[in-house]
Amino acid sequence: MLCIQECKIQNLAREYCKIFSAEARVLENFGPSLEVIPVYLMYRPANTVPYATVETDLTGVFQKYSVLDHTGRIEMRTGSEVEQKCCALQHWIFQWTNGNLLLTRLEGVDTKITNVGISVKSTGHQGLSVEGNPKVFEQFVSQHKCNYFCGLLGLRSLKLMDSLMTPVKPKGSRSPLLQRKMAAGSSSPQTGRKAGSSPRMPRKAEQDGRKTPTKPKTVDTPKMGKMV
Template structure:
């Protein structure tokens, strides 16, 4: 099944001329041996050259990968592509072989029995892959989406905030302002205007004084 996925990956990669050589999973054949104590066995073509491991998971389930050479980067891209293609249900945890020919592949499934495959990794491996994988040049050529943790994909919750302290301060200042008179109270300026002016009687007394002086002058004559 992984070989079929790799064929789809190779077909998409060859559309882009800049991708270069594509990966290939070496086919394995099931052989039946009735006279043997183990009647079934798998055989594959012999690979010529140094055998290397490009991506693997250690005994503790920690993912490790090399991303220096071209084939190593393309193996990391194949991990990213298969994870996105299967909506996060499949993840290659071991990719090894000679040059671009891969063999001895191990795949972790998010749920046991997914597409008939046995589970070879814990669910924590998928969460770890989201932070472990670093997108490279070939991920960009295939248009793969950057991996992000599930928590960051959730929209932030809106919290009901209290009123702004500046708004509260303005409201408190406006309510207790000394410039605004209270209802029912009379302004001291209006009291002065309504009352009689102390200068008014002085003006009214001036004509009386002038008449009295005129009367005294007549008597003196």
Template sequence: MSAKSAEAFGEVPEIIPIYLVHRPSNDIPYATLEEELLGDFVKYSVKDGKEINLMRRDSEAGQKCCAFQHWVYEKTDGNLLVTDMQGVGMKLTDVGIATCKKGYKGFKGNCATTFIDQFKALHQCNRFCEILGLKSLQVRQQKPRRKVTVAISKRQPVAKKNVFPPTLKNTS
């Protein structure tokens, strides 16, 4: 999967790296470290998918996170979704991944597969989705089709022939 630059998109969200540290003389020999994020910590997309917060919809960072989710979803043909996006401004930490039931190209996510269906049903495109040229996920309602009336003629019933095979007579 590759991304093209879209100047109109502006600054992009960054998922900060987490480092694994080995501490051999400690009871717990491994720990993770990441950059300290200073400022207001915001959840743009939470793990259970149910919490909708205004910062997601009304902030530039929140809208870009939504567009990023949409982009990943589209580029993987609906098989993978980045979720649990949270952080300070454009710096995100501890994201989650939801994959289709069978996984995606050998990769299993750490979030429920139902998040993908929920995202598809609830996502509302924003200006950043448009800048990226993403297709709407909402199924457009089809116009109701005209009712077709079939005329049935009133013919006399046709006499049915015996459809069973004839019985064999014993000729011995």
């Protein structure tokens, strides 16, 4: 159903944006970060239309930061600071998902984002019932211009990411800042659990250490007598 799909898409974008914002907060000059507001699904069995979505009412001037036109091209505004941060969020998620998911519609009031639309490179990505549209990704790579916030986040130029545009074996998504943060001694919010070793490993190693080595058996080799 359309309502369920809208909730799933926006709440998925919200989870990505949480990680993006966590990484942006440690950057001194990034300023206020973005937030994708949550959307809730409400079931009303007595109503003619039983399902409806509920979200926070945003007060202020409603803006369309990014839209997908009828030709499949992303129209991205880059005049304001919030618009440039939305561009950086698109770039960040594109890189995080190895070029498999892209935010194509971003609207809202100031840094509060809603009405999120996405495109996926292949149908069925992350269980989404969204038809794959690889042409949007090709156009995004060719038209995106990195800005100040892309630089702060250490994002790679999309012009140099040719490997993401060719079919590759799916890999686990990784934060674009992971390598730099690991070198600095801090990690992405989700890397701590992955980096930790299994709690059962020390016990196994201890048991292996208790085993006494077996003494190798010596085998007597027959001596050859002299022939007369």
